[in-house]
Amino acid sequence: MSDSGERKTTDGRPAAPSDDTPGTEGTSKESAERTGGPHSSAQESGADAAETGMGPGRGGEVEQTTDQDGTAPEGGTRTAPAARDRQGMFGVRGSGDTSGFGGLRLPGYAPAPAERPYGGWFDEFADEFAEALLERGIPRGAVEQVTVDRGEITFYVQREHIVEMCRTLRDDPALRYELCSSVSGVDYGADVDRRLHVVYHLLSMTFRRRIRLEVVLDVDDAHVPSIVEVYPTADWHERETWDMFGVIFDGHPALTRILMPDDWEGHPQRKDYPLGGIPVEYKGAEIPPPDERRAYS
Amino acid sequence: MTDIRDDSPAPAEERITTEGPVYTVTGGDWDTLIDAEHDDRIVINMGPQHPSTHGVLRLVLELEGETVQQARSVIGYLHTGIEKNCEYRNWTQGVTFVTRMDYLAPIFNETAYCLGVEKLLGVEAPRRAQVARVMLMELTRIGSHLVCLATGGMELGALTGMTAGFREREEVLHLLEFLTGLRMNHAYVRPGGLAQDFPEGWAEKVTDFVKVMRSRLPDYDKLLTGQPIWRQRLENVGYLPLDGCLALGATGPILRSAGLPWDQRKVEPYCGYEEYDFEVPTATEADCYARYRLRVAEMHESLKIIEQAVAKMEPGPVMVADRKIAWPAQLTIGSDGMGNSLEHVRKIMGQSMESLIHHFKLVTEGFAVPAGQVYSAVESPRGELGYHLVSDGGTRPLRVHVRDPSFVNLQTMPAMSEGGMVADVIAAVASIDPVMGGVDR
Numbered sequence: 001m002s003d004s005g006e007r008k009t010t011d012g013r014p015a016a017p018s019d020d021t022p023g024t025e026g027t028s029k030e031s032a033e034r035t036g037g038p039h040s041s042a043q044e045s046g047a048d049a050a051e052t053g054m055g056p057g058r059g060g061e062v063e064q065t066t067d068q069d070g071t072a073p074e075g076g077t078r079t080a081p082a083a084r085d086r087q088g089m090f091g092v093r094g095s096g097d098t099s100g101f102g103g104l105r106l107p108g109y110a111p112a113p114a115e116r117p118y119g120g121w122f123d124e125f126a127d128e129f130a131e132a133l134l135e136r137g138i139p140r141g142a143v144e145q146v147t148v149d150r151g152e153i154t155f156y157v158q159r160e161h162i163v164e165m166c167r168t169l170r171d172d173p174a175l176r177y178e179l180c181s182s183v184s185g186v187d188y189g190a191d192v193d194r195r196l197h198v199v200y201h202l203l204s205m206t207f208r209r210r211i212r213l214e215v216v217l218d219v220d221d222a223h224v225p226s227i228v229e230v231y232p233t234a235d236w237h238e239r240e241t242w243d244m245f246g247v248i249f250d251g252h253p254a255l256t257r258i259l260m261p262d263d264w265e266g267h268p269q270r271k272d273y274p275l276g277g278i279p280v281e282y283k284g285a286e287i288p289p290p291d292e293r294r295a296y297s
Numbered sequence: 298m299t300d301i302r303d304d305s306p307a308p309a310e311e312r313i314t315t316e317g318p319v320y321t322v323t324g325g326d327w328d329t330l331i332d333a334e335h336d337d338r339i340v341i342n343m344g345p346q347h348p349s350t351h352g353v354l355r356l357v358l359e360l361e362g363e364t365v366q367q368a369r370s371v372i373g374y375l376h377t378g379i380e381k382n383c384e385y386r387n388w389t390q391g392v393t394f395v396t397r398m399d400y401l402a403p404i405f406n407e408t409a410y411c412l413g414v415e416k417l418l419g420v421e422a423p424r425r426a427q428v429a430r431v432m433l434m435e436l437t438r439i440g441s442h443l444v445c446l447a448t449g450g451m452e453l454g455a456l457t458g459m460t461a462g463f464r465e466r467e468e469v470l471h472l473l474e475f476l477t478g479l480r481m482n483h484a485y486v487r488p489g490g491l492a493q494d495f496p497e498g499w500a501e502k503v504t505d506f507v508k509v510m511r512s513r514l515p516d517y518d519k520l521l522t523g524q525p526i527w528r529q530r531l532e533n534v535g536y537l538p539l540d541g542c543l544a545l546g547a548t549g550p551i552l553r554s555a556g557l558p559w560d561q562r563k564v565e566p567y568c569g570y571e572e573y574d575f576e577v578p579t580a581t582e583a584d585c586y587a588r589y590r591l592r593v594a595e596m597h598e599s600l601k602i603i604e605q606a607v608a609k610m611e612p613g614p615v616m617v618a619d620r621k622i623a624w625p626a627q628l629t630i631g632s633d634g635m636g637n638s639l640e641h642v643r644k645i646m647g648q649s650m651e652s653l654i655h656h657f658k659l660v661t662e663g664f665a666v667p668a669g670q671v672y673s674a675v676e677s678p679r680g681e682l683g684y685h686l687v688s689d690g691g692t693r694p695l696r697v698h699v700r701d702p703s704f705v706n707l708q709t710m711p712a713m714s715e716g717g718m719v720a721d722v723i724a725a726v727a728s729i730d731p732v733m734g735g736v737d738r
Binding site for chain 2: 154181182186187205208210232235236237258290291
């Protein structure tokens with residue numbers, strides 16, 4: 001977190017001159033629409049997907065490297081989730097939603113992979129990490145993608161290796177991630193491919209560094225190995241993630257609901273969880289739930 | 298009249314009144330509860346409605362006599378879905394939600410959230426706002442620690458500690474009300490700065506407060522620190538060494554009582570904490586008494602920081618200059634309370650259609666935040682308060698996850714209390730200082 005400001009918008013071509021410099025215009029309405037534009041590789045891949053045939057599955061089709069010998073790009077080849085089709089009134093498409101009927105959510109996005117040099121301590125750390133993984137026989141393809149954004153580094157990892165990876169991060173003397181700050185879920189939306197993410201925030205108190213690991217899951221196969229045996233503190237975090245997102249942590253000692261009642265059905269923080277409208281006493285009218293109201297952003 | 302309750306170990310006495318029969322239920326003798334068929338373990342529920350459980354915390358204790366064999370905490374009774382709610386409000390409105398999580402430390406929630414949003418936006422709040430945040434956070438830290446001492450004292454039978462703690466906390470709340478407008482749930486820290494500047498005369502009030510607290514904090518040493526009963530209840534109770542803290546993720550006073558001087562303000566300074574001169578009190582006993590002493594010491598350090606913040610405060614804006622983020626209305630006090638300044642209303646209604654549109658759009662729709670995710674952490678009174686914010690580029694968060702220190706620290710309860718006496722569970726929970734609003738969110 002030391003060197004924020006070094007934002008890498010690397011997408012395989014030179015990053016656009018910093019017209020996304022936040023603070024000047026990066027937050028304006030125009031920019032909000034332009035985040036789908038070509039200066040953001042993340043958005044771009046989503047937009048491309050939308051243009052070239054919208055089908056779900058398009059986004060996640062090209063998956064992680066099957067690389068065992070280190071020939072694939074280190075940054076990874078994870079692709080953006082398929083974008084959602086946004087549509088205004090009167091069948092208008094592709095012009096940005098001005099009618100408000102498009103709903104709340106913007107097209108799904110995936111961050112762009114980072115390119116060397118990452119900057120700051122990230123390069124040194126990535127080397128140490130790769131070396132430590134190699135020592136323990138974890139294939140290099142276990143890291144699907146590395147992203148550096150806003151001074152934070154994220155490793156998108158394969159779920160099969162998450163436990164060993166955490167153990168490596170905790171035990172390797174050059175890494176020393178003693179504390180697991182948090183484990184939580186993110187749902188990127190009902191029509192995004194591989195929409196569920198499990199996010200691990202690890203903290204090295206020795207080196208005062210934070211990293212983020214992310215496991216991307218298919219909602220129909222929402223299984224991920226539990227890291228409780230490595231970080232006992234993950235116990236409640238994983239229970240909460242199960243409770244809220246329905247991610248099953250295999251090997252968790254007692255994966256039960258924690259915040260919702262034991263007999264609750266469904267997982268409330270999923271984006272497709274029904275929010276329920278409010279009936280009003282006027283000819284059976286109903287105030288629609290918030291995710292179905294008109295929104296102009 | 299035969300009473301079917303006669304075969305129970307402790308029959309309930311019946312008394313006929315005009316309202317019908319009234320039963321007097323009393324506890325039975327321990328010996329009548331156990332017999333050859335049952336071992337002498339019983340499982341009791343402590344809470345969720347129990348004055349010693351710090352809110353709606355439910356503890357399930359397996360007791361053998363007075364010894365706790367197993368302890369589990371059951372949470373969720375105060376779950377309000379704040380994280381989910383944030384996803385359907387714009388980024389500015391999120392402040393009013395997160396401030397209600399850890400309701401004893403609202404300013405910390407607001408600041409951690411706003412630091413995260415600002416990191417996503419790539420802006421930094423002006424200096425005056427940063428200094429004000431530091432000052433407000435330290436005021437809140439004092440208030441929160443006072444409640445910890447007060448409720449902890451009450452739970453252990455030190456009722457004067459309770460009345461004294463709440464009396465001093467009242468000073469904090471009065472001051473916060475004067476500075477921010479509300480005693481709790483301030484929504485005063487906003488993405489990009491503060492909702493508005495402090496009212497006139499704030500510096501004197503804060504200085505007076507520091508003076509009052511300086512005179513009153515030593516009373517806690519007289520009242521509690523050296524008191525034999527207090528010490529006997531706390532010393533060597535709720536022991537959790539450093540490796541246990543790290544494995545279970547405990548931060549804050551629990552971690553520091555085990556000897557690690559880990560404080561976000563020192564190791565990952567935010568809001569300019571690196572400019573302030575203060576100590577991070579630590580202890581090595583790793584018991585409840587050490588945690589109590591650390592909290593008292595931290596209040597003294599907070600007073601030092603507040604004094605420095607008052608000195609550092611220079612005139613200037615309290616909100617970023619970017620009109621795409623800053624709230625358009627200049628709030629003022631009118632004859633009918635606080636509201637949009639008449640000057641601003643005159644301008645948008647009479648002179649500038651564009652200003653009116655801008656005001657309307659920004660207030661109803663909010664500002665767009667570039668896509669990405671950040672984790673921002675601050676040192677709350679209870680430990681590392683972290684916000685994981687994900688934006689999809691729109692005007693609402695895609696995800697707001699809070700790593701609340703109470704939630705994580707509460708996991709240490711079994712490790713602190715299993716094998717000890719049931720009375721020590723209370724002391725251990727009090728020393729964890731969980732706030733259920735933050736645990737359940």
